[in-house]
Ligand code: ZN
Ligand code: FE
């Protein structure tokens with residue numbers, strides 16, 4: 032039996048082009064239909080501009096085909112809206128290149144995500160030793176400084192997985208909100224959304240991104256939200272969205288957002 036219809040968008044979906052996700056785009060769409068989502072937004076990893084790493088992102092040469100495939104699905108789906116998104120890495124110094132690349136295609140929305148701190152892929156399981164080398168406080172400071180850069184650069188609609196730095200269970204014991212609040216001011220000042228992502232529930236931290244404490248501060252700062260599963264396989268579409276909806280309602284959100292052509296509209300929850 033199909034689960035109760037969710038009637039909300041899932042705006043964080045990858046495709047096999049990134050080299051670490053599986054399944055056909057049509058399978059993700061079918062799963063979204065089965066769940067009764069209102070929309071599915073593909074947001075595959077934008078090609079890296081400083082290096083080519085086939086297990087992390089699509090190649091530059093794949094981008095046009097990615098866009099074409101999503102646009103084709105958009106035209107062929109009846110009950111479900113398909114949106115064209117992208118998950119861009121925020122890397123200081125690449126802003127103009129990213130801007131140029133984003134301007135080429137009719138994206139509905141773009142996530143700005145911080146995965147790299149310099150050369151370090153902070154969310155990669157093979158590189159966690161750097162947490163010990165750098166220290167947790169310094170890592171959090173560096174990470175949230177980069178998120179502030181992503182907010183201020185004006186290129187993105189949404190900050191992806193806002194506190195992904197906690198992914199492997201490295202937590203800042205003291206002063207998290209003091210560190211995060213000015214970052215939230217930059218995000219709200221930029222008129223951006225943040226993503227409430229259930230991906231953290233599949234990771235060692237076993238917690239939604241962002242934490243309830245941070246999400247409450249987002250709510251107070253008036254920051255709108257979108258929902259994402261960060262699906263890397265078709266069966267992860269809408270992953271644990273019941274928990275996500277429970278959390279966002281509990282902290283006082285009454286709507287999530289939908290994007291069309293980089294303009295947002297409210298969806299009641
Ligand atoms: Zn990925
Ligand atoms: Fe990401």
Ligand code: FE
Nearest residue numbers: 043045118261
């Ligand atoms: Fe992602």
Ligand code: ZN
Nearest residue numbers: 118144191261
């Ligand atoms: Zn992601």
